[in-house]
Amino acid sequence: MNEHEYVSMNEWLDWTRAKAIVAGVDVGAVSSKAVILLDRQLYAFSQVKTRMPKESAFKAINAVLAKTHLKLENIHYIVGTGCGSMQVTFASKRVTEIACGAAGAVHIWGPSVHTVLDAGGQSCKVIHCTEKGRATDFLWNDKCAVGIGRSLETFADLVKKEVTEIGRIALQSDSFPKISDFCVVYTQSEALDLIRSKVPLEQVIAAYHYAMAKRISILVGRSGLKKDFAIIGGVAKNPGIIGWLESHLKVNRLPPKPEWDPLFTTALGAALFADAFYRWQ
Amino acid sequence: MNKGKILAGLDLGHVNTKVIIIREQEILGYVTVPTGFDVVAAAQTALNNALDNVGISCSELAGIVATGIFRDMIKGPPLNITRTIPEYVADAKGALFLNKNSRTVIDIGGNIQKAVSYDQDGNLLDVIQNDKCADGLGIFYTTMAKAFGVNEQGLSELALKSTKHVSVAIHCAASAESEAIDLMCQGIDIADVADALTRFIVERVAAMCITMPLEPEIVVAGGLAKSKALIKYFPVLLKQDVSVLNLPEYLGAIGAVMSYDGGK
């Protein structure tokens, strides 16, 4: 298993005893995730990092199948979601990342969740939902706010650090120059230019995260923030963005649940839909 | 010029630092290292590596000339460079050295691009630089190569395999990448996506260039000049022929050396 692939399963469960075996597959811009539920209980999940939606859908599901010794035909119902959902050719139905995000978040954090920020590699969406996890309204990022998640990886490359590392560094300075927070192109360009004024690296990293968090906070504010507030998607794992975002919004997100990686929320939502569709059949 | 002297040219770019060692007209060696966030260190490493490759010591250097966006940051110790030259001046001198008949050079760098026109003596006539939305095209090219699991060379080869014409938004790297993803999510072949991306970059650069009259011969330099997939679109868009300089990414460094006895 390489760094681009991550699989985990609940050894205590036995799928041969399950009435409903369902899967949700979320094909995102930078990675694909698959979640398998046995009678609505989490059984296994996987993440595959690749920018090729076609393969990654298969890679993600195959990873869990291999781990659990399930076969595709053993799974009663599969729902595909995410920007690459069209490529989940083995799914019986598609549901949007909006509906899945809301359903997944409420399943994880409970009925108090009313605003879900889905900050992924390519896009940021702010979803409003009911205590039952039904999306009632959403805001999709404007074209100029695209690619914030991905840009963090590019930026990490430029400063020769791990993307997991820069998020922590971003919180280490509280005074740093403010750079453009309008779009990733401007922010990256101005961050690079800070070298000229000999700004220390940790400050540049802080400035970059501060700016990106600011941009996201405008999207959240624009859609109207109703508590409780949950953050899902890859960016949810970047402490730098989250830290600054919370200080911009003056609102704290619900802390991630130890048993749930926020990265899998949308895939979980898809699996929940799969379960529902299977039972309605 | 520079009778028998050995000179070093440094080009400190946003992304890479390039060094070239030249004796009179003869290129002895060159090295590229990532600039990172410690410009001085990068410059030193690059210079030392280059000198080692050529097998001469720093003391044998008659002078060091620096150019590039960060040139002013390495004045003084430890490098004690002889002089600094603006990028566009270096571009003109370098391009003329590499091609006597050239009068316009298009330099596609990591973060910025420019077109420079000059006379037969390499005197600057005019320059056009990209606007803000077109920043970071070189970085973007590398990022996309990485995303496709290939290197820059590989991305070019991939794009050349394209059989279907598709397009991405022309506005900026962020929009282009987002639409590349959209295309892949539609199931479009990545060769066609790669072609759309290279076309986006060259469209942006060409659009900048045609803001001013382009005197022939036109030469192209900078890291992206090595992408055949990209270069092939220039003649169509500029309605003029272009040729790629050899060692395109060392244009600035070479130009710096050529400016040793008077950059202006």
Place this chain on the structure above:
Amino acid sequence: MVNRDSDTIIERLRSITKDPYEYGKSLQAKGHLVAGYMCTHVPEEILYAAGIVPVRILSSHVSQAMTRSYMHETYCSFSHDCAYQGLAHHYDFLDLIVASSSCIHMGEAFNVWVRFAGFQGKSFLIPYPHIIETKPAVAFMVESFGEFKQFLEKFLKKSITHDDLEGAIKVYNHTRKLLKRLWEFLRRDHPPITGPEIAAVTLASQVMDKQECNQLLEQLIQRIEAEPCKEPSRVRLMVSGGACDDLRIFDLTEHLDHTVNLIFIDSCTAARYFWFEVPEERDNKLEAIAEGYINRIPCPAKDNVPGTGEKKRFRFIQQFIEEFKPDGVALLYQRFCSPQPMDVVALKPILNKLGIPSIDLELDTTLPVTQFRAQLEALIEIIKNVVP
């Protein structure tokens, strides 16, 4: 889907939107003079009365950057694309290019044609009020249209008579009536024709000789009235916003995972183009034309009622919502457009009050199919209360 009688006509009209250049040239081949016009504020009647066929300049959705060395980066893709039509010499065959001062972006597209695409000698800009809800505006338009008429008379070395104008007005009003009737089919629960089909027809009408257009529209209406109705419409979707001649977007609405019916489009490439008539009985024809154009659904760039600052367009939108009963609204506007978002910010509270969910779709030259699909489907899921 069963092949219907009307399909042939719809296909014919669709093909014209795909290749307006060829169509324009074919008009010339028939001996017509052909004028290109930008934006829908050009009083086409006057051109038509002069024996010139006006064809609207539309975009070609070719992803290109060359226009950025002529006009600013942050002008909308529609204006860039229209400017490109000139620079790419797609319309060199035109006898004349006419614009009437509308928004800044399209004004700049027109400037590019005149200044850099070789239309200096054969162009005319009609000064047109930017606030149309006033008495002074009528007087100004009458004068301004009068000057345009004189220009044409000099240009053609012949005079444009009262009867010429009367005839042109009748032809154009007829087109408007027919288009209106087509769209009103969609008020039914079982429309015999789809929104995207009518969108294509409406777009075609903007680049066509209106007499030919009217014949086709009449045949089309006859045939679809005779045809069996479609399955009952499910989710009813309305589009409101700016210039959008990218029919792929409307087609997309009918190819989602859920059955959706596009039932109305309020934009200058659809309803705003024809949802008005020029009074026919009025004796002063230029005044009649002015009044007709003032009673249109205003372009957001011109929409401000002096005294109250009311947006007259909102009255129409609310009327359309009552008549066409949409379940959801897609707010579709050009990226970088400045007046549209100024309306959207005020329109959303109104839609919320009516309990109609809406989404924003930002238009560019290229079409991010999967993203738009996801946004549209998410809207439908919200309307259908989808939950596991």
Place this chain on the structure above:
Amino acid sequence: MAYTLTTWKEFKNYQNTCYRNYLYASKGLRCMGSTWSVLAPLKGLGEDIHIIGGEPHAASTAGTFPEEAREDISTAEKAGLGFHSCSYLKLFVGEVVRDKIAITDGTIKEGYPKPDLIWTTHLCSQHSKWYQEVSRRLGGIPMYPIDMVGGGNAEKDTKIVNYVSYQIEEGIRWLERVTGREFSDELFIKAARNEIKVLVLWGNICALNRHAPAPLDERRLIALFPPAVVDRTTDQTVRMYETLFEEVKHMVETGQSVVPDQRYRIVYFGIAHAYGHPEMARILRDAGAEIVASVYTFGTCGNFRGFVNGKWSWEPLDPSWVDELDLSTRKKAIIELAKIALGWPTWQGVRSYWALESMARAMITEYKADGLLLAPSRSCETDFRNGYVGIQRIFKGEIPTIEYDSDQVDVRKMDLPGAQRKTELFVHLMEARKRRSA
């Protein structure tokens, strides 16, 4: 040795007083709108009229409170305004949403002072929509927008002059209706003459920069024109600009300047920002390059000959001409006001590339420019973006010309790194040209 203007303080105070009056006045009428509107009609309503103008207020607030401005703009975007809308507009609406207002004297007042009415213009596609939004958010403030058409020769086109006059006439009736006050022609005509006089005087002051060395630089021009923008209808403004005119004339006679070392003369197209940014200012200053003429500072509240048989002229109008103007009736005053407002250079370029081009050409020759600096503003779609790219194409071959992205107040959209690079290049190109011609 650099000359120091004696008139400084009074100019600053005047602006502050106007704003303070608007904020704190216990009685009288609060009027809001673009100060690109003719202001005299408001003064016909009485002597207790307090004006706040959108553009100057937004600009000066951004100058005084950069951080507040940033916050105002993002607040407006959170409130749903377009990411590409005018940043003056967003700053202004942002203050309304945050229910506070910050002014040039450095004070911030909590609680946004509601205007009694909005009297404004419409020229660019969102000019009056700006106040539609303000009116909506403040619960429906009555507003009257005047369509200024714009485009080239406007003030000499009777059709346009009549149209604008007619609107002003209607507007005056509206003002009476909505305020319930009786309109005083006497006050109006007095204000009208002052308004025209100030605009003409400013034109004359700017025109003195044709001398070498230019007595004033862009930074001083920007600091000196606010009174004319904020409220140009008072006797005091006329007095102030007459004094300034005398002082600057004296500077020219004695060959003095606020920046004596002028090696390069620059013509500048763009909204005031070059001097808002020390980085660019330093580069130019070090090279002895000064902006001596700028369509923005000259043309936003100054009048010139304009088109004389098809060619633009930056020749100023004779101030005494204003004193002889026949403004004996309301009608006459309205027509003269309409003409003067329509004549503003900043409006001529809108929708008329040929006017913009002719203006640039005239400015370059009349002011003996060594370089042309174009700074289109990312979020101003009117003059300050419209046509600049085309202008660059046309002039690049003739004179050192650079174009870089800027923004009137939204620092996020400016291209600081690029602007610095290009400013350095600009200086280099001007030097190179001097060397070639030498």
